[in-house]
Amino acid sequence: MKKLLFCLMAMMSVMTITAQSVYDYSVKDDAGKDVSLADYKGKVLLIVNTATKCGFTPQYKELEALYEKYRKQGLEILDFPCNQFGEQAPGTIAEIHKFCTANFDIKFPQFDKIDVNGANAHPLYTYLKSQREFGGFDLNDKIGKLLDDMFRKQDANYDKTPDIKWNFTKFLVSRDGRIINRYEPTAKNESIEADIEMELNPVLSAIMGRRSVRKYLDKVVEHEKLEIITRAGINAPSAVNRQQWQIRVVEDQKLMAEYRNMFMGAPNIICVCTPKNETEYNAGLMSENIMIAAQSMGLGTVCLGGPVRAINADEKYKPLLDRLDIPDNYKLSYIIAIGYPAEQPKAKPRDASKVKFIK
Numbered sequence: 291m292k293k294l295l296f297c298l299m300a301m302m303s304v305m306t307i308t309a310q311s312v313y314d315y316s317v318k319d320d321a322g323k324d325v326s327l328a329d330y331k332g333k334v335l336l337i338v339n340t341a342t343k344c345g346f347t348p349q350y351k352e353l354e355a356l357y358e359k360y361r362k363q364g365l366e367i368l369d370f371p372c373n374q375f376g377e378q379a380p381g382t383i384a385e386i387h388k389f390c391t392a393n394f395d396i397k398f399p400q401f402d403k404i405d406v407n408g409a410n411a412h413p414l415y416t417y418l419k420s421q422r423e424f425g426g427f428d429l430n431d432k433i434g435k436l437l438d439d440m441f442r443k444q445d446a447n448y449d450k451t452p453d454i455k456w457n458f459t460k461f462l463v464s465r466d467g468r469i470i471n472r473y474e475p476t477a478k479n480e481s482i483e484a485d486i487e488m489e490l491n492p493v494l495s496a497i498m499g500r501r502s503v504r505k506y507l508d509k510v511v512e513h514e515k516l517e518i519i520t521r522a523g524i525n526a527p528s529a530v531n532r533q534q535w536q537i538r539v540v541e542d543q544k545l546m547a548e549y550r551n552m553f554m555g556a557p558n559i560i561c562v563c564t565p566k567n568e569t570e571y572n573a574g575l576m577s578e579n580i581m582i583a584a585q586s587m588g589l590g591t592v593c594l595g596g597p598v599r600a601i602n603a604d605e606k607y608k609p610l611l612d613r614l615d616i617p618d619n620y621k622l623s624y625i626i627a628i629g630y631p632a633e634q635p636k637a638k639p640r641d642a643s644k645v646k647f648i649k
């Protein structure tokens with residue numbers, strides 16, 4: 291019996307580790323029936339832990355307004371009442387549901403009550419917290435400052451754990467299951483709405499979801515996909531439509547086996563060449579098209595300048611350059627590694643102050 295229990299526990303821990311996305315989890319609806327989150331593939335999800343007796347409870351009204359506005363475009367709000375914060379979600383799920391429909395006329399699905407922290411935390415929340423840690427309260431917000439003071443008094447390091455801090459923490463999930471953002475309860479509705487709009491728009495979602503991928507699965511990219519991606523590339527604008535680029539897509543796996551380590555282990559590379567002594571910005575626009583097209587097709591990319599400096603400088607890479615067959619008046623500028631991603635890198639911060647609006 292002990293042995294069986296041990297095996298079961300080991301299996302469960304492997305299951306937790308191997309879970310790749312929210313779609314691997316099941317939850318119980320308000321009637322206790324199992325619902326797989328895979329049923330929500332293709333939808334943008336806003337997952338929220340709620341309470342009916344909290345100062346933030348009026349947020350139900352804002353959530354319902356978001357739902358009304360965006361559900362037709364593919365937004366789903368998944369509501370998980372949770373009694374772990376000040377015991378502000380008492381009662382049965384039926385009572386909670388009655389309260390929410392009577393007071394806020396909510397139409398989005400409300401699931402059974404769960405724990406989001408601690409030993410009995412629902413595995414979905416363990417996963418969500420592992421993907422997006424606590425980012426801090428907005429200290430310029432009065433209530434945000436108040437909450438920060440309150441929690442810090444209890445535990446000076448409260449912000450170091452990914453735990454959910456209070457009711458109405460939200461997670462935004464893309465149509466393909468990527469965790470886009472975590473919002474603390476004081477986050478402004480407008481900023482959540484802006485992110486939802488971006489995620490509902492497939493082009494913006496691909497732009498915002500693209501990250502440099504530096505770990506790849508051992509799976510070659512299908513030729514047809516490389517064709518589509520490069521066609522998207524060469525449809526980029528270029529000055530006087532001169533298309534000042536040469537593109538070499540390496541599919542030969544014998545060749546790739548020799549050099550794969552230089553390109554983050556990617557199974558394929560797209561070599562971008564530009565005319566010698568001329569600007570590279572036309573090729574830059576073309577390359578961004580390539581990377582966004584790849585992202586929209588579930589592929590990962592990383593633009594690599596470092597290895598190219600070595601390739602252009604060291605004679606030992608001549609066999610590779612010879613295979614690329616680059617015209618004499620062109621040079622190899624950089625290489626885009628491409629493949630199926632084996633990691634989901636988080637967004638690096640961007641400096642919004644570089645943008646100025648002249649009105």
Ligand SMILES: Cc1cc2nc3c(=O)[nH]c(=O)nc-3n(C[C@H](O)[C@H](O)[C@H](O)COP(=O)(O)O)c2cc1C
Pocket residue numbers: 500501502503592593594595596597624635637638
């Ligand atoms: C021209 C260019 C050269 C780059 N060279 C490298 C490189 O040699 N090695 C690397 O790991 N990343 C390289 N990168 C990727 C950048 O580090 C990455 O785009 C940047 O840190 C922003 O991160 P993100 O792409 O995940 O948003 C390069 C990117 C560009 C545009």
